[in-house]
Amino acid sequence: MAHEHKLEIFRGLVKFKSNIQKIWGVLIFLSIITAVEVILGIYKPDFFMKTYILDMKLLNWVFIILTLVKAYYIAWDFMHLRDEKSSLRRAIVWTPIYLIIYLVFILLFEATYIYDVFKNGYLSWNF
Template sequence: MAHEHKLEIFRGLLKFKNNTQKIWGVLIFLSLVTAVEVVLGIIKPESLTGTSVLGMKLLNWIFIILTLVKAYYIAWDFMHLRDEKSAFRRALVWTPIFLVIYLVFILLTEADYIYEVYKDGFVTWNF
């Protein structure tokens, strides 16, 4: 039993007439987000590279957030998560988000430790 796919994006804000138009709309959205990432990577504004939030430059946080937005939207639209039950959607979406946050925390903690070791010099233990 087949059912029609929803021809709208952004929770019904944009509606399309057919699947081809919807695919082009999604492609344009994902291309815009990617273009913003590329432009920020080329320009590297001083206000974003000089500001540090939770031990990492604000520009890096923007890259991580935009990448997660793209990944979420690809899963939401092309993997048809919007048609699933809310509990299943939450299980699929929130689990990787928490794991990515945990990974970023571990990487920042370990990177800070290694930075401190190199900054203060190596310490050898005499037993």
């Protein structure tokens, strides 16, 4: 039982006439996000490099957030999650996002602790 897929993105803000146009629109959107990541990675603006949030540079947070946005949108559009029931969408999309956020928190917390242990002399640098 085939049904028509929605030919719109951004919750109906941009509408397309065919699936091919929609694929090109999504490709352009994802390419823009990737281009922003690449440009930020090459130029590394001072503001992003000198601002710290939770002991990590703001630039790293921007990369993590943009990567999550791309992953969410790929799942939302290419896996057709927008056409599913809201409970299934939440189970598929929000669970990994919460787990990724938890993983990032644990990695940052443990990495900061290990760095502090080495820096403050509880153990000496031997490598």
